[in-house]
Amino acid sequence: MPPHLRPAAPADASFAAPLIQATIGAIGHTLTGERRDEAAAEVLADFFRQPGNRLSFRNTLILDEAGKSLGLAVLYPGAEAQALDEPFRARLHTLGLPDRIDPEAMPGELYLDTLAVAPQARGRGLGSVLLDGCAERAAALGLPLGLLVEEGNPAARLYARHGFLPVGTREVAGHRYTHLTRPAGA
Template sequence: MTDVLIRPAHPFDAAFAVPLIQATIGAIGLALTGASASVEAERAMLGFYPLRGNRLSFEHQLIVHAPTGEGLGLLLAYPGALAGALDDPFRERLRALGLPGHVESEGTPGELYVDTLAVTEAARGRGIGGRLLDAAADRAAALGLNRVGLLVEDGNPAARLYDRQGFRPAGTRRLAGGTYTHLVRDLT
């Protein structure tokens, strides 16, 4: 698909990006923010989005949109080695809410970790997810990383896309009450 533009995210993208992120990560978003409902998690995420130094910051995102400006999807990715530090603001939030400050960091050192890949429902099936994953590979290479990693929940239809993009299983993880397969795409 050639009629889309991929660009770095900006703080003003929050209204588009945050609901799409929460719709994609679901229970993980609730656990990360200490929220009991998605709308509450989105409110918390809106506060983090324009700030640097956290996993949900605009600084780790690419936005894909149509030439008309309509948002179609996003990629949220960061070096896995930074995952612990990027989760510290969420640990602090949880403790401030009187909750245990436990956040399971997802990224693995040596990889560009794709935290969230999300395409709007109306734009699915148009190759946008593949384009964003290719952009992730380019970003990983530019950072000197030799692989891209992500987690996929059992039964997620996006697993077919990840397989076509060359991702292979590298173990399993438990997060927010779910089991996820860690997939990696070697770039060497």
């Protein structure tokens, strides 16, 4: 059976949360208020199981092959970003930490928050399968697909091959990112 995309479920948290944290790094630390990756991934797993936040199962596609999860994509409308970050701000406030979260998504785009392939499945073109699925979803909504890529990230080559173009830069969680978009239907 070839790889296929499916909507995530709360039960996918044990697969998804560590992979999300490994991919987003400092942003995960900022969102959760945790300094260690393992602790941040545990908090992200709790958020993943719940609706109403940016890293929820409801915003996630899982790439499966023969019953095994190999990758994921987290995406949501940029217009909803502020509301989807509110649960993270509430957590930070409860911890007595600054609750400012740098904006990533822009209104008027479907924002690809996280794209990740499990280490053992890399090098098989699965990132392209995930990107194609995200582009289909963006096209169905009539929105461009947007994302941030950290300077020096080799994934920038993959995004360029898939028609993403730079439209600006942004600083998030103390790191500099290039904002890329792929026009709707491209």
